[in-house]
Amino acid sequence: MSPSTTVDTANSVTITTDYHPSKLAHARIHCACTNVTYEGQILGPFEEDKDQHHEYSPTSYQIKSPQHKSNKKGRGSGKKNKNKCPTSTISININVGSTKANKPYYIKHGKGTIHDHAVGMTLTGYFQNDEVVGHALQTLYDPIKGRPIAQYEGSFHFSSPSTYVPHGIGKYTWETTNDVYYGEFHEGEMHGDGTFVWGCTGNRYEGPFKRGLMHGKNGKIYCIAKGDAFDGCWKKGLAHGWGNKRLGNGDVFHGMYSRDMVCI
Numbered sequence: 152m153s154p155s156t157t158v159d160t161a162n163s164v165t166i167t168t169d170y171h172p173s174k175l176a177h178a179r180i181h182c183a184c185t186n187v188t189y190e191g192q193i194l195g196p197f198e199e200d201k202d203q204h205h206e207y208s209p210t211s212y213q214i215k216s217p218q219h220k221s222n223k224k225g226r227g228s229g230k231k232n233k234n235k236c237p238t239s240t241i242s243i244n245i246n247v248g249s250t251k252a253n254k255p256y257y258i259k260h261g262k263g264t265i266h267d268h269a270v271g272m273t274l275t276g277y278f279q280n281d282e283v284v285g286h287a288l289q290t291l292y293d294p295i296k297g298r299p300i301a302q303y304e305g306s307f308h309f310s311s312p313s314t315y316v317p318h319g320i321g322k323y324t325w326e327t328t329n330d331v332y333y334g335e336f337h338e339g340e341m342h343g344d345g346t347f348v349w350g351c352t353g354n355r356y357e358g359p360f361k362r363g364l365m366h367g368k369n370g371k372i373y374c375i376a377k378g379d380a381f382d383g384c385w386k387k388g389l390a391h392g393w394g395n396k397r398l399g400n401g402d403v404f405h406g407m408y409s410r411d412m413v414c415i
Contacts, residue, residue, distance in 0.1 A: 191263020
């Protein structure tokens with residue numbers, strides 16, 4: 152069957168399917184008012200019994216890239232990030248329904264890709280009843296220049312019809328700095344066990360995170376250029392508590408740290 156096109160002028164939505172949508176059809180759904188496109192498999196059409204809005208509003212989350220600088224002898228190995236962090240935004244703005252009674256609407260079901268042309272984002276994965284299931288790939292790019300900004304591959308949490316956030320195991324890459332984090336996420340933040348690698352130096356942190364910051368016991372950081380290493384307790388991104396520092400020249404320090412400073 153040749154592709155068919157349906158235009159919902161009231162909601163600025165265009166739906167193109169390549170065969171009858173009562174089956175699992177491949178469609179291209181574009182919402183002109185939000186400049187968002189969905190390409191992939193859908194279920195539908197379904198009839199509404201009353202006025203309902205099947206609209207996805209913009210939502211955003213931030214993934215913070217910890218800033219790290221090598222410290223002098225006798226100091227800790229972590230610095231709190233005081234700079235602006237990259238913003239990772241997932242905007243799901245596709246209106247695939249109708250605001251009028253007894254009008255057809257569709258749901259994302261199967262493999263598909265969401266393109267948010269306004270903010271510069273694509274999300275590719277498998278959908279089940281409008282929710283992302285399993286691992287998906289999200290790419291952020293400059294909507295004007297087209298340059299990549301960041302990429303996340305992993306599992307997502309569907310907390311509401313307007314919110315997809317990294318949740319579970321995944322890998323996040325900052326394309327502008329080549330920083331990489333892979334490990335556990337919770338509601339869009341680095342949270343749990345993970346590994347962070349600073350792209351500019353190759354320095355690496357392995358250990359627990361809490362709400363986007365290095366936090367907990369047995370966190371290890373390795374400074375590649377100098378050969379220094381620190382193993383100990385962290386609190387809100389700073390060395391805090393008992394720690395062991397080994398310098399590249401062989402010197403070793405065992406002792407207490409308070410907010411990244413050695414307790415004397």
